Amino acid sequence: MMNTPRGCEFPTIQTFEKAPSAAEFESGVELTNFPAVFRGCASSSDWDACSKWNPFKNGLDYLHERAGSVEVEAMLSRTAPIFNGDIRSHERVSMPFSDFIRLCKQHMISKENGSGVDDANSSASLCSIPQDPTPGQIYLAQFPILNDEKEDKVQLKILRRDIQTPTLLRGKSLSSINFWMNSAQARSSTHYDPHHNLLCVVSGCKKVVLWPPSASPSLYPMPIYGEASNHSSVGLDNPNLSAYPRAEHSLKQSQEVTLKAGDAVFIPEGWFHQVDSDELTIAVNFWWQSNIMSNMPEHMDSYYLRRITRRLIDREMSLLVSKPSSTDLKPPSEHLDQCNIGQAEGGDDNSSNESIEKGISSIREKTPLHDLDPSTSLALHELISLVHDHVNAVDTSKELQHTPPSYSNPASERDNSKILVNSLSCLEDDRVAHMLWNLEASKLRDALLAMARYFPRTLEALILHMLSPVAAEVLTQKFDEIDQQSGEEDRGQFYREFYGAFDDESAAMDIILTRKEAFAFQAFENVLDKYLGVNIASPTTNI
Structure with missing residues (x-):
C-alpha cells in the first residue's frame, strides 16, 4: 500500500529500483494512472547513448559527428530559464544541429573559465540565430527521433540506434520518441500531455514536479480553445494570488521526483508536470496512447462529455454547499419574541388562509404552536425573524400582507430569479441557506408545516422573495432527506400542506426549481473556469 505524503491528496510516488516486466508495468502501474520512478531504466549496458552522448565525455563531438548537419528547430525564449508552452512567449528557430552543439560547447567553456558569461562574439557568429541569443535562451525540446505519423520529419532518427525501448514498454505501439537537450539550466512551464509518457534521463539531472488532473483548479489551465490549452497560466514560484487565489494550494497537491542519468519517470496522460533541467542535460521520452483513449469510440464522445461534465457539476455543487466552518449566525430579531409565535397571521381574515384550512384542522389541533419541540420552535422563530428583518429592510411589509398578482405568475417569478443569478453566494454567506443546512430534516419539516398553518404569508415571502439559488439547493436536499424519513402518506400530506400555503402552488414550485437550476448553472460556470x-458571462436570459 502506498503512503500519502503530509499535505498531499494522493499517495507517495512509487520508486522501483529494478524495472518491472512489461506485464507487471501494465497491470501494476499503467492501469492505475499514477506516476512511478524507475532507477536504472536506461542503463549504460543497454543504451549506448548513456556513454556516447555524455557532454562531459566527448559526447558533444559524437553528436556533432553523427547528426551535425541535421536542421533542427529549437525554442528561443526571452524569459529563460523558463520556457513556456504558449507560442506567444517563445519562437521556433531553425538551425543546424551543429550550431546548437557549438552553443553548448561555448557554455561549457564559459563555466570552466569561471566567468559564467557566454562569449557574445561567439553567439553573434551563429548567423542562423536571430538577435544573438545567449545559450541559456535556446532549448532543443521535443525533437523527434521516431514519429509514427510524420516519418518524413524525423530528422534525428540516426540517433535511434543509440537507445533501446525500455523492457517495460515492450509491446507498446509508440506514438513518438523525442530528444530533449539544454545547455544552461532550463524549466518547462507546467503542463500536461495527451499521451502516456516515459521520460528517461540520458545525461545530467532533472527535477519533475507532478500534480494529478484533479489539481487542475489550483493550476488555472489555459482556455480549452487556445493554442496552449494543456498549459497552466500560473507561475508557481511566485504566483499572483490576487489574480489566481486558488494557486495558494497548488504546491500542497504536488510531489517532486529527481531523475539522474539512467533514471526514468512514468507520467500518465493528463498529469500536470513542471520539469527543471540542470546544465547540459539530455533526455529521451517515449509517448504512447493510453488504453482508455484507444478504446474510446468517437461516436460516444458527446455522451462521455455530458456524463463527465455532469459529474464535475455535481462535485462542484457539493463543494458549494459543504458544511461551513463556522455556524455563527446573526441573532434572531428581538422584535419577534418567543411568545409572539403563538399568534398566527391573518387575524379575522380567514379568506387568505382558506386554501390551507381544508383537511388539516384536526392536525392543527394536535400540534398547537406551544406544543412544538423547543428546537423546532426556535427554528421557526429564527425563520420568521429572518423574513421580518428582510421586510423591514426593504420596507415592503404592506406588500407581504397581500400577495400581488405578479407573484402568482411563473414567468414573473423567472424574471425575479434572474436578479439572483448574478449574486449567488456560498452556503456560509447566505443566512437562509445556512439556517436550513443546520436544521435536522425532521425539525425543518415541522417548522415549515407550522409556517404553512399559522404564517402562510411569511412562508410565501421566504420562498418567493428570499430563497437564493444556494438556499433552493439546500431546501431541495432537505426535501430529499424528509422523503427518506417519511412514509408515502406522510410525504404526500407534507407537500400538500407546504404548497397549499401559496396562492399559486405552481409558482412556488417553479421558483424553487428555477433557482435550484440557477445554482447548478453557477456550478457549471465554476467547472468551465476550473x-x-x-x-x-452568466446568460441570465436562459435561466
Whole structure:
C-alpha cells in the first residue's frame, strides 16, 4: 500500500529500483494512472547513448559527428530559464544541429573559465540565430527521433540506434520518441500531455514536479480553445494570488521526483508536470496512447462529455454547499419574541388562509404552536425573524400582507430569479441557506408545516422573495432527506400542506426549481473556469 505524503491528496510516488516486466508495468502501474520512478531504466549496458552522448565525455563531438548537419528547430525564449508552452512567449528557430552543439560547447567553456558569461562574439557568429541569443535562451525540446505519423520529419532518427525501448514498454505501439537537450539550466512551464509518457534521463539531472488532473483548479489551465490549452497560466514560484487565489494550494497537491542519468519517470496522460533541467542535460521520452483513449469510440464522445461534465457539476455543487466552518449566525430579531409565535397571521381574515384550512384542522389541533419541540420552535422563530428583518429592510411589509398578482405568475417569478443569478453566494454567506443546512430534516419539516398553518404569508415571502439559488439547493436536499424519513402518506400530506400555503402552488414550485437550476448553472460556470479555463458571462436570459 502506498503512503500519502503530509499535505498531499494522493499517495507517495512509487520508486522501483529494478524495472518491472512489461506485464507487471501494465497491470501494476499503467492501469492505475499514477506516476512511478524507475532507477536504472536506461542503463549504460543497454543504451549506448548513456556513454556516447555524455557532454562531459566527448559526447558533444559524437553528436556533432553523427547528426551535425541535421536542421533542427529549437525554442528561443526571452524569459529563460523558463520556457513556456504558449507560442506567444517563445519562437521556433531553425538551425543546424551543429550550431546548437557549438552553443553548448561555448557554455561549457564559459563555466570552466569561471566567468559564467557566454562569449557574445561567439553567439553573434551563429548567423542562423536571430538577435544573438545567449545559450541559456535556446532549448532543443521535443525533437523527434521516431514519429509514427510524420516519418518524413524525423530528422534525428540516426540517433535511434543509440537507445533501446525500455523492457517495460515492450509491446507498446509508440506514438513518438523525442530528444530533449539544454545547455544552461532550463524549466518547462507546467503542463500536461495527451499521451502516456516515459521520460528517461540520458545525461545530467532533472527535477519533475507532478500534480494529478484533479489539481487542475489550483493550476488555472489555459482556455480549452487556445493554442496552449494543456498549459497552466500560473507561475508557481511566485504566483499572483490576487489574480489566481486558488494557486495558494497548488504546491500542497504536488510531489517532486529527481531523475539522474539512467533514471526514468512514468507520467500518465493528463498529469500536470513542471520539469527543471540542470546544465547540459539530455533526455529521451517515449509517448504512447493510453488504453482508455484507444478504446474510446468517437461516436460516444458527446455522451462521455455530458456524463463527465455532469459529474464535475455535481462535485462542484457539493463543494458549494459543504458544511461551513463556522455556524455563527446573526441573532434572531428581538422584535419577534418567543411568545409572539403563538399568534398566527391573518387575524379575522380567514379568506387568505382558506386554501390551507381544508383537511388539516384536526392536525392543527394536535400540534398547537406551544406544543412544538423547543428546537423546532426556535427554528421557526429564527425563520420568521429572518423574513421580518428582510421586510423591514426593504420596507415592503404592506406588500407581504397581500400577495400581488405578479407573484402568482411563473414567468414573473423567472424574471425575479434572474436578479439572483448574478449574486449567488456560498452556503456560509447566505443566512437562509445556512439556517436550513443546520436544521435536522425532521425539525425543518415541522417548522415549515407550522409556517404553512399559522404564517402562510411569511412562508410565501421566504420562498418567493428570499430563497437564493444556494438556499433552493439546500431546501431541495432537505426535501430529499424528509422523503427518506417519511412514509408515502406522510410525504404526500407534507407537500400538500407546504404548497397549499401559496396562492399559486405552481409558482412556488417553479421558483424553487428555477433557482435550484440557477445554482447548478453557477456550478457549471465554476467547472468551465476550473477545468477548461473558460470564463463566461452568466446568460441570465436562459435561466
